[in-house]
Amino acid sequence: METAELARLEGFETAVQGQARVVESVYCADLLSWAMGRAPAGCAWCTVMGNVNAVAVASLADVAALVLCEGARLDEEAHSRAEAEGIPVFLTHLPAFEAGLHIARAAGLLER
Numbered sequence: 001m002e003t004a005e006l007a008r009l010e011g012f013e014t015a016v017q018g019q020a021r022v023v024e025s026v027y028c029a030d031l032l033s034w035a036m037g038r039a040p041a042g043c044a045w046c047t048v049m050g051n052v053n054a055v056a057v058a059s060l061a062d063v064a065a066l067v068l069c070e071g072a073r074l075d076e077e078a079h080s081r082a083e084a085e086g087i088p089v090f091l092t093h094l095p096a097f098e099a100g101l102h103i104a105r106a107a108g109l110l111e112r
Contacts, residue, residue, distance in 0.1 A: 001022070001103075001106060002021070002022060003018065003021045003022075003023060004017075005106070006103065007090060011094055012067075014091075015073070015074055015089040016088060016089040018083075018085075018086045018088030021042065021064035021065065021088065022042065023043070023065060023107050024041075024043060025040050025043040025044075025104075026043055027043040027045050027046065027100075028045075028096040029047060029096075032053055032054060035047065035057050035061065036060055036061055040061075041062040042063070042064045043064060044063070044064055044100070045066055046067045046069050046097075046099045046103075047066070047067070047069065047072075049072070050072045051078050055078045055082045055087060058085075059085050059087060063087070064088070065088040066082070066087055066088070066089045066090070067090045067092060067096075067099055067100075068090070069092055069095055069096040070093060073091065
């Protein structure tokens with residue numbers, strides 16, 4: 001599944017278009033240091049952390065997309081940094097687990 005397709009999922013919207021990537025897996029975590037060492041490259045990272053540090057972790061971990069859950073939003077600095085780094089960011093009101101499950105189903109990742 002391409003990152004742009006995330007915006008077409010029910011309950012998801014685009015916050016930052018970013019560079020097109022393929023979503024290879026899903027990762028859910030809110031602790032930035034935990035995600036930095038464990039989020040797999042190419043994943044859709046589901047979190048409630050919408051600050052510039054989360055964008056930095058997304059870049060370091062080489063995630064395909066940052067998915068802000070439970071109505072979380074990017075702050076202004078984080079939005080600018082995500083645009084500059086080309087990191088796609090999506091918003092949803094779903095909890096992280098449900099958002100991740102929705103993405104995994106849509107991307108056909110559960111069949112692996």
